[in-house]
């Protein structure tokens with residue numbers, strides 16, 4: 001069996017933690033697993049390096065920025081290798097280029113194009129552990145590149161694909177993916193499994209356990225991906241069968257890969273505090289208006305999330321859209337500037353909105369989930385500002401002061417604290 005284990009910044013945040021990671025990895029090696037370890041920079045290190053660059057020039061040359069930023073992972077990989085050797089495990093560290101990770105030329109957010117894993121394969125054949133720096137690769141011009149913040153997750157998944165690993169394990173400071181944020185709902189439950197489609201929604205809606213790109217990649221190649229804690233007691237006799245955490249799996253493998261016949265309608269509740277709403281009123285109901293507003297917004301590189309247009313009464317309609325709060329002021333200004341051109345009567349903005357979403361593939365086959373959701377919110381006197389739906393999620397925009405109440409009541413209503421039968 002071959003596994004890729006990724007340890008994030010917190011997990012390698014001190015010498016003691018690095019030594020703990022080494023002990024954890026040793027258990028797997030002793031039990032006959034072939035192990036490739038991917039590491040992040042020690043916690044806070046990438047931020048520290050970013051600050052150093054900014055002190056000289058916030059717009060510094062991107063090639064050079066990547067050289068600075070990639071150094072954090074290089075320190076971690078060798079320290080872990082040394083820690084493994086210190087407890088009698090043979091290990092070899094690899095930077096991105098040494099590991100054969102080729103990327104495109106987009107410095108600071110490069111994409112992995114290909115991995116030539118021959119050097120790692122050779123090390124595994126010699127029964128040694130390969131320790132690889134996450135977050136980095138090399139361009140076809142032999143320049144060091146980095147993959148964007150949180151990119152080590154993507155390195156780990158890409159290596160799992162190239163090495164045909166049986167599982168990709170992402171060790172972090174939480175012990176899995178929860179039905180919702182336990183800081184808001186103490187009864188939130190750790191999910192044993194979640195489907196890729198659901199995880200992508202949970203992640204994009206603000207449940208930031210994994211870099212979204214890594215989930216997309218794992219989904220595309222159907223690599224089983226597990227999120228688990230590096231802070232739990234170390235099992236000296238580990239195996240894939242015993243492992244906890246949350247396993248993210250493809251829908252078509254669900255029957256064979258889950259021990260229970262787990263089939264909840266709703267996987268979880270995600271929320272995003274970072275929303276703002278802009279409502280254009282009294283818009284004449286004629287072709288081209290939505291286009292005029294949205295094209296002006298997207299020309300400024302502002303991303304629009306939800307869009308709603310009412311059916312018109314008296315040939316006038318309201319047109320509402322939402323953006324990230326950081327873009328709110330600019331979006332409002334742009335829209336106000338368009339008022340006379342589109343002959344609308346006014347604009348109202350609300351930057352105190354949050355988005356709460358129910359996520360679950362079970363929605364496809366179960367009717368009535370939306371009405372149950374709206375009923376629960378109504379019973380608590382929570383006003384819905386905007387609604388949007390997709391095949392596997394229902395999102396509502398509500399006032400930010402209602403967030404905790406809404407998430408709690410929905411968690412209760414859909415009994416997400418219960419283990420599915």
Ligand code: ASP
Nearest residue numbers: 040046135149150151152
């Ligand atoms: N060290 C990088 C960051 O902090 C990459 C990673 O940790 O995944 O974003």
Ligand code: MG
Nearest residue numbers: 008009040150
């Ligand atoms: Mg991370």
